[in-house]
Amino acid sequence: EPEVTQTPSHQVTQMGQEVILRCVPISNHLYFYWYRQILGQKVEFLVSFYNNEISEKSEIFDDQFSVERPDGSNFTLKIRSTKLEDSAMYFCACLGAPSTDTQYFGPGTRLTVL
Amino acid sequence: AQSVTQLGSHVSVSEGALVLLRCNYSSSVPPYLFWYVQYPNQGLQLLLKYTSAATLVKGINGFEAEFKKSETSFHLTKPSAHMSDAAEYFCAVSPNAGGTSYGKLTFGQGTILTVHP
Numbered sequence: 001e002p003e004v005t006q007t008p009s010h011q012v013t014q015m016g017q018e019v020i021l022r023c024v025p026i027s028n029h030l031y032f033y034w035y036r037q038i039l040g041q042k043v044e045f046l047v048s049f050y051n052n053e054i055s056e057k058s059e060i061f062d063d064q065f066s067v068e069r070p071d072g073s074n075f076t077l078k079i080r081s082t083k084l085e086d087s088a089m090y091f092c093a094c095l096g097a098p099s100t101d102t103q104y105f106g107p108g109t110r111l112t113v114l
Numbered sequence: 115a116q117s118v119t120q121l122g123s124h125v126s127v128s129e130g131a132l133v134l135l136r137c138n139y140s141s142s143v144p145p146y147l148f149w150y151v152q153y154p155n156q157g158l159q160l161l162l163k164y165t166s167a168a169t170l171v172k173g174i175n176g177f178e179a180e181f182k183k184s185e186t187s188f189h190l191t192k193p194s195a196h197m198s199d200a201a202e203y204f205c206a207v208s209p210n211a212g213g214t215s216y217g218k219l220t221f222g223q224g225t226i227l228t229v230h231p
């Protein structure tokens with residue numbers, strides 16, 4: 001079964017540094033999402049992406065965050081200047097044929113900001 | 115806007131006992147509903163989904179859920195718990211139509227299921 005992959009599995013960074021989290025969605029899927037889960041809390045929607053532009057973003061997704069699909073396969077989330085409160089598990093997800101109602105999640109990247 | 119409430123952040127059952135995890139939703143549009151399971155240090159795995167077909171939905175690992183529109187509920191059940199069912203379970207809702215929120219999942223707070231021998 002096709003799967004979503006994410007790299008790295010764990011990223012440790014210093015506060016104020018830029019990080020890029022990478023995702024390779026399922027190849028024929030067209031809708032892409034990032035979610036995050038702070039330790040012990042629920043999964044929260046960050047942003048959705050379709051047709052090379054953001055469809056919707058949450059209040060969490062401020063100017064420090066950006067997403068892009070640079071090469072038609074990877075889907076990246078960039079945090080320009082990380083804060084302590086950005087420490088969380090970040091999940092990539094995608095949606096597309098044949099099941100257009102179910103998102104498939106990657107295994108996540110655990111981001112630790114020191 | 116959509117929201118999900120999961121009643122009970124922790125549920126503890128004995129092995130072989132009935133599992134019941136409660137989920138109520140609020141949605142201004144007809145929803146799709148999902149249950150995901152998360153094992154420690156792992157990602158989210160889809161257990162089952164309701165997408166406007168049969169209201170009683172069967173999923174993996176013996177779980178099932180019933181969509182009750184009148185009660186705005188989508189409770190998850192399993193007749194007999196196994197030790198391997200111990201995990202965190204998330205109920206989620208998404209719009210069932212297109213638009214900018216297409217596919218966007220709104221999750222509940224999660225319920226940690228503990229299974230005692």
